[in-house]
Amino acid sequence: MSEMISVLLDKKIRYGIFLLFTLDLLLLGAGKDLPALGISSRKVFFALFAMISIVVFVAEYSSRRLTDAALFCGAAIFLLVWVVLIPALTHGNISYAVTDATPLAALAIFLISTEFTRYTVGWIWVRRLMMTFLCAFALLHIALYVFLLLYPQMQGSVSDLFQYALDVGSGDDARFVFFTPSLDNGVYRIYFGSSFLLLIGLYFSVTRPTNVRIGWLRLEYVMALLILGALWATNTRSLMLGAATFIALYPFCLLFVKKVEQSYWSIFLLLALPIVCSFLLVPTVDPTTLQLIGLGRNVSDDVRSVQFASLFDAFKNSPLFGLGFGSNATFIRAQDTPYAYELSIVGLLMKVGTVGLLAACAIWAGVLDTFRSPGNTRAAREVAALYALYCSFVISCFYNPYIFGFFGTFFLLFVLYEFSYVMRGAEND
Template identity: 90%
Template sequence: MSEMISVLLDKKIRYAIFLLFTLDLLLLGAGKNLPALGISSRKVFFVLFAMISIVVFVAEYSNRRLTDAALFCGAAIFLLVWVVLIPALTHGNIAYAVTDSTPLAALAIFLVSTEFARYTIGWIWVRRLMITFLCAFAILHIVLYVFLLVYPQMQSVLSDLFQYVFDVGSGDDARFVFFTPSLGNGIYRIYFGSSFLLLLGLYFSVIRSTKMRLGWLRLEYVMALLILGALWATNTRSLMLGAVTFIGLYPFCLAFFKHTEQSYWSIFLLLALPIVSSFLLVPTVDPTTLQLIGLGRSVNDDVRAVQFASLFDAFKNNPLFGLGFGSNAAFIRAQDTPYAYELSIVGLLMKIGTVGLLTACAIWAGVLDTFRSPGNKRAVREVAALYALYFSFVFSCFYNPYIFGFFGTFFLLFVLYEFSYVMREAEND
């Protein structure tokens, strides 16, 4: 038995499982069900990673800081209140609540696996995989975009092929692969479910210089151009908004973190800021506004406008504690997942209320504060880029439901593990 536990605790196994989870998200946008189990492979990988992390946490509990235990208890109480207690009182479907709250589980999993990115060799492999895939994925987007501009008659053939390989269905049943001239003027939309993760490429393209060149261009500049080209090819407003947010915010973040010493309360405010700021986008929910600036898409925009009105009415009825995860407003977007909404930030506020939002930010701030090294400015570039990435993630999720799925889960885990890796590397320099 002890040998079995020793094998389970082997860090290489956890990295292998996390790599498989990452590949699943990158390659299979909507996810594929395992025939024998009837559930998606990414759920299996995530559960295995979580279980092994908990085993490691228990085995090494005596070596943990008291702060880690306090934060873990805080996260557990948060999940108990907004995943079990409030849903039991409001809608009664705990299964919906558990599914809906998956990204918040990322915070709890990180709390029991803060040592995961400490073994830098393993995390470096994760980063290399991400960089290699994102560059190749960006090239694929650009090539498909140019190809369909030249050979528009191939659109149906290519759509069917990629839907068969990467999606859960084909044609009208497909969920996460779209090759369509979405604006009606010959501009194509090359979009996979995992296209959302291209935003991570912006982070990799601005961190420490590789000093490697492709001709007269540095390698990180080439990557930035590829990522921006791919984001343009997606023809997805939320992703382009995320890119613009990252590019516009990063220089200010760099200057801010260079000259400002962080504290727990400043971290708390920084975490809450993009969520509050995202409500500046509310006027664009009105289809008329989007039509005026040339970004209107009639059917989708009308649905989002109805969603906002319904979600905000539900929030006003329960502004402090919300309706809990798994809940829905009067308007239901999809009958099979009534808790899912495209306006995910407004949906989050409706589900956890202002108290839940502030509590989540307080716990997350406590987690990040444990890695803070006062006076250490060696990792300013990475920290600034990670914050700009987080800000762009929140802005992108204002219009899309990624925050409530495994893409949001992975995004949050990546930011947390990368931050802990960057902080530890800075301390060792």
């Protein structure tokens, strides 16, 4: 038994599993089921990562701080209330509640794995993998976009090929790979499920200045142009809005981080602020508004409009504590997953209410506050970019259900692990 534990404690093994989990998300769209288990490989990789993290946590428990215990209790109470107690009182389907909450609850793994980035060599490999893949992935988006503009007759064949390789369906049954002319002017939509992760490329393009040049352009500028070109090729409004959010906020975030002394309450407000501000997008749920600015899409816009009205009516029934995970409004998007909605921020508010959202922000503010290094401005660029990235995530999730899937789980885990990596590096300088 002791030999098994020592093997599990090997840092290389845990980083290897996390790299496999990362590659699965980047390459396999909706994920592939393992024949012997009947569940997707990414769930297996994440479960192994979580199991080893728990073993490491137990082995190193004596070195944990007292504040960690309070954070654990807060997270446990949150899950008990909104995954078990409230669902039992409202809709009674605990199975739905657990399935619905799992990707968000998986973020709690950070509470027991805050030491993950102490092994800097391992995290550097994760970052290198992400940067390399995102550049190559951006090139693929742009190449497919140009190719289909030049050879539109190949759209069906190319789409079928990628759907067969990366998706769980094909044609109308495909879920995460779309190559379609989605606008009246024939502009193509090159979209993979993992296209959402391209937003992380914006973070890399502004945080690590280099003297490496490609022609007269610096390497980080080339990466930024590639990422922006790929996001344009996705023809996905939420991703382009997320990119615009990052670009607009980053300079202000940089100024704020350098000038303002952070505290627990400032962190709490910063976590809650983009969620509150995302509701400024509510007028755009009206299809006529999008038509006026040339971004309308008849079918999907009508569905989102109906969703919003139904979700808001459900929220008004329990505005403080919500209806719990697994709950649904009058309008049901899919019969097999009645709790799933594209307007994920509004859906989250309906499920956990204002008290739940504030409680979640309070818990995570406590987690991030443990890494705060008063007076240290060494990491200002990275911290500002991570906050701008978090804001772009929230804004992007307003229209799409990324937050309720493993893409959203990985995105937020990356932000958290990168934050801990950056702050530890700043403390050691």
